[in-house]
Amino acid sequence: MRETMSETMPAADAKCAAPPMYAFRCEACGEIHYPRHYVCKTCGSQDFDEVVLDGACLLETWTRVFNLPEGYMKPSLCFGMVRFPNGLVVAGQLDVEEPRIGMELQTSVGVIKEGIGQDNYGFIFIENNMKE
């Protein structure tokens, strides 16, 4: 069963036609995990639902890195850890001009690394332009 995690939040900015990102909710106790675990951290159950991970989030910390690994044709990349309203914290790329801890961001899914024949998709957190 799949559902969106943030039904009351505005939908993610359609940065590209990318597959959604999922968190994994324990069917037994409701604990939400990201990334995937095979055994629930709280109750030990092995049955999980997929939950779309999208919507607004808050920036917890960030960095800009200037020495990137092989395969990233950019002078630098910005990364951040964000907190979703349910408390889940995840890391991803950050496409924000001037990051500030505590700022509200919007979740998007985009190409995080170009590949030969197949690109890699993942979280790119962007400024929340939908905010009132």
Place this chain on the structure above:
Amino acid sequence: MRSVGIVGIGHTKFGKSRVSYTDMACEAALQALKDAGVTPLPGHGIDQVLLATMGASMINHQSGAASAIVDTLNLRPAMAETVENGPASGASAIKLGYSMIASGLADTVLVIGAEMMRKVSGWEGTDFVATMLHPEAEYPYGMTLPALAGMFTRLIMGKYGLTSKDLALLSVKNHSNAMHNPCAHIRMVPDLEAITADEDIETVNPLVADPLRLYDVCPVSDGAAAVLLCAMDVADRFEKKAIRVAGIGQATDTHAVAEREVPTDLLAVRMAAQRAYEMSGLLPTDIDVAELHDAFLILEIVESEEVGFFKRGEGHLALREGKTQIGGEIPINTSGGLKAKGHPLGATGVSQTVEIVRQLRGEAEGRQVEGARNGLVVNFGGFGNNVVALILSKDA
């Protein structure tokens, strides 16, 4: 369970090696054997060789490297294995060697840590190190160890008031210690004013992973180190007095750093140290000298709190007061630490152990902690997801 000690040590000059991977590992091994008075001829008495490395297969295209090294050293028919646990491979190999001796499977184990990282380009090396990050939640994003350290540092700065100037001060301390260590990779002391001055900082000390700058992170080094472990009940076979391995602790934490309940804690460091203290019967106040894993300087500060030397959030205050310098309350990273001595991944835990043995023997010329009896090693794998702590003691 049998007691285990260290009777031989070896250490190459860290930096950029001009010899092959095998040659570099053998150089450290032969030093350790010579130090113990062992000649590698038939009847040498070495039961097992453990080679700690993270990248011999990936970077040097040399798998099963322990077998090659045993043969090259003429230590056949000793048992041989390669141990891989990221940057904590070295201390993990010592732990495994300890276990073999304690269980009675071996009397003597030669542990060699060796890494040759300068063979490849900076891009390839950065990618190789990053492969230890979470394979779905971190690595595919282009995240690196410096990226995680940068985000961690920003959190610590916000929570406890640590500043970039504190990191620069720490950099100067560790580089100053390395001036007295002939095996250190970088033997120069940065000028505190120059690396913190606002007007030219992007040239002199550029950002690596904001807020971390060049002088806040370790260099990429080649190097090897070795220790000869033996059962204390056979230690009189060797020339040097044994330094006892008094305590070993190890703990793991979440692989994805974002999943940690308290993002400013290094839980695995705390648990590994606690286990080592319990096994040794010693307390943090009994430790006279420590080698902490400062691949990023922020780690020395936070680890010094997690292992019980200082209260949480006060590690940087202790640094400012000179408590962690030689002659201070608890000298940390007398070798220069990973910051200045260098960080050849698989060699690091063994190198840290060599420094503590030198200190406890009274052989750390120019950087000796007077009267040191007990020393602590913290070898940090991943970004704290697998940590090994060792306590060595001069007392039998």
